[in-house]
Amino acid sequence: MxxxxxxxxxxxxxxxxxxxxxxxxxxxxQRPISAPGSIEAAPEKLVKVTSPVTGRIVKLQRALGDSVKAGDPLFTLDSADLSSAFGDATKAEATLRQAQRDFARQKLLFEADITARKDYEAAELAFGAATSDAQVTKNRLAQLGAGTGGGSHRDYVLRSPISGRVIEMTGAQGGYWNDINAPVMTVADLSTVFLTASVSEKDIAALRVGQKARIDLSAYPDQAFDGTVKYIGEVLDADTRTVKVRVAVDNRQGRFRPGMFAKVVFSGEAxxxxxxxxxxxxxxxxxxxxxxxxxxxxxxxxxxxxxxxxxxxxxxxxxxxxxxxxxxxxxxxxxx
CATH class of the missing domain: 2.40.420.20 (conserved putative lor/sdh protein from methanococcus maripaludis s2 fold)
Known part of the structure; x- marks a missing residue:
C-alpha cells in the first residue's frame, strides 16, 4: 500500500x-581485482637445446621426463662438422709452426744483413696471419665445447645448460640432425612457474609488486592457490587496454603445467x-x-x-x- x-x-x-x-x-x-590468465614457464628457466653442428644422433643420454643437472650430457652426435673443425685446427697449428720457423730464420738473416727487408717483413706478416688463423680455429673448438686433447674428434656431446627436467623431445636415436636452429630437446626448471594475467587499465593503480594473489585453475576447480606479484608490465596493450602481470607460483610439487588456464584475484588496498x-x-x-x-x-x-x-x-x-x-x-x- x-x-x-x-x-x-x-x-x-x-x-x-x-x-x-x-x-x-x-x-x-578490499576491492578484489580479477583477471584471466594462463600458466607459463619462466623464460630464463626454459631452454630449447639446439646443436651447433650437424650429425647423426648416436646416443640419447636423457629421455622425456628425466631430471637433469647443469652440465649433464643430453645426447651425442657423430658429426663431420666437428671432425672438420678439428682438422682445421690441426692444419692451422702446423702452418703456425712453419711460419714461426720461417720468421725466426728471416729475422736472423735480416739482422746479419744477408736478406732484404721485404723478405723479413713478408715472413713477419705470414707469421701474424698464421697466428690469427690458429686462434680462430681454437676459438671455434672452444665455442663448440670441444677440447684440443685426445678422444674422438667426431663424437660431439651436448650438455644441459641448466638444471631441470626434459619436457620435450624431438630428436630420435639414429636420426640425422641437419638443422642447427631446431631444438633436439627442451629442458625446463618448473619448480617456480608464472601466471601471466591481463589486467584492465583501470585496475593498474591498485597493483604493486609483492602483492598477494589468489589463483583458481580450471584443472583444480575445488582448490585455490596463492601467488605473489613479481612483475607489472611497462607497456599497455593498445587493442585490449590491458597490461601483463606476472604472478610467481611455487610449483615444487609439479601440479602446474604451462598452458593451463586460470583466473587470478588480486586483493586491493583496504x-x-x-x-x-x-x-x-x-x-x-x-x-x-x-x-x-x-x-x-x-x-x-x-x-x-x-x-x-x-x-x-x-x-x-x-x-x-x-x-x-x-x-x-x-x-x-x-x-x-
Missing part, C-alpha cells in the same frame, strides 16, 4: 512476519565502505534499488550504485548512509 512516496505494509499483511530489516554497515573492505547483504538489492529495469525504512513498516524505494561483491555482501558506492535501516529479506515483495 502506497502512502505518498512511502510503501506501507498493512497490519494484516503476512509480509510483516517475514520481512527483515537491518542497518547499513560501514566496514573495511578502504572504508558501506556494505549490505546481497538479498537487500532489488533489480528494477536498468536500476538497482533498496527499500529504506522510514517508520514502522513504512519504506522508501531508493536507487543505489553498487560495487564489487565481498562474500555474501555487496559494496554500496552511493545512495545510502551508514546506520540507515533497509529491508534485507523479502524486500523484493515491496517492489511495484
Amino acid at each position: 502506497h502512502d505518498g512516496v512511502l510503501i506501507a505494509v498493512p497490519e494484516n499483511s503476512p509480509l510483516r512476519a517475514s520481512l527483515q530489516v537491518a542497518a547499513v554497515e560501514s566496514q573495511q573492505v 578502504h572504508p565502505a558501506l556494505t549490505v547483504p546481497a538479498s537487500a538489492l532489488v533489480q528494477s529495469g536498468l536500476y538497482t534499488k533498496v527499500f529504506v525504512e522510514k517508520g514502522p513498516f513504512a519504506f522508501e524505494a531508493r536507487k543505489v550504485a553498487v560495487g564489487p561483491v565481498i562474500g555474501d555482501r555487496i559494496e554500496i558506492l552511493s545512495g545510502l548512509q551508514a546506520g540507515e535501516r533497509i529491508a534485507v529479506k523479502e524486500g523484493v515483495l515491496l517492489n511495484d
Whole structure:
C-alpha cells in the first residue's frame, strides 16, 4: 500500500512476519581485482637445446621426463662438422709452426744483413696471419665445447645448460640432425612457474609488486592457490587496454603445467565502505534499488550504485548512509 512516496505494509499483511530489516554497515573492505590468465614457464628457466653442428644422433643420454643437472650430457652426435673443425685446427697449428720457423730464420738473416727487408717483413706478416688463423680455429673448438686433447674428434656431446627436467623431445636415436636452429630437446626448471594475467587499465593503480594473489585453475576447480606479484608490465596493450602481470607460483610439487588456464584475484588496498547483504538489492529495469525504512513498516524505494561483491555482501558506492535501516529479506515483495 502506497502512502505518498512511502510503501506501507498493512497490519494484516503476512509480509510483516517475514520481512527483515537491518542497518547499513560501514566496514573495511578490499576491492578484489580479477583477471584471466594462463600458466607459463619462466623464460630464463626454459631452454630449447639446439646443436651447433650437424650429425647423426648416436646416443640419447636423457629421455622425456628425466631430471637433469647443469652440465649433464643430453645426447651425442657423430658429426663431420666437428671432425672438420678439428682438422682445421690441426692444419692451422702446423702452418703456425712453419711460419714461426720461417720468421725466426728471416729475422736472423735480416739482422746479419744477408736478406732484404721485404723478405723479413713478408715472413713477419705470414707469421701474424698464421697466428690469427690458429686462434680462430681454437676459438671455434672452444665455442663448440670441444677440447684440443685426445678422444674422438667426431663424437660431439651436448650438455644441459641448466638444471631441470626434459619436457620435450624431438630428436630420435639414429636420426640425422641437419638443422642447427631446431631444438633436439627442451629442458625446463618448473619448480617456480608464472601466471601471466591481463589486467584492465583501470585496475593498474591498485597493483604493486609483492602483492598477494589468489589463483583458481580450471584443472583444480575445488582448490585455490596463492601467488605473489613479481612483475607489472611497462607497456599497455593498445587493442585490449590491458597490461601483463606476472604472478610467481611455487610449483615444487609439479601440479602446474604451462598452458593451463586460470583466473587470478588480486586483493586491493583496504578502504572504508558501506556494505549490505546481497538479498537487500532489488533489480528494477536498468536500476538497482533498496527499500529504506522510514517508520514502522513504512519504506522508501531508493536507487543505489553498487560495487564489487565481498562474500555474501555487496559494496554500496552511493545512495545510502551508514546506520540507515533497509529491508534485507523479502524486500523484493515491496517492489511495484
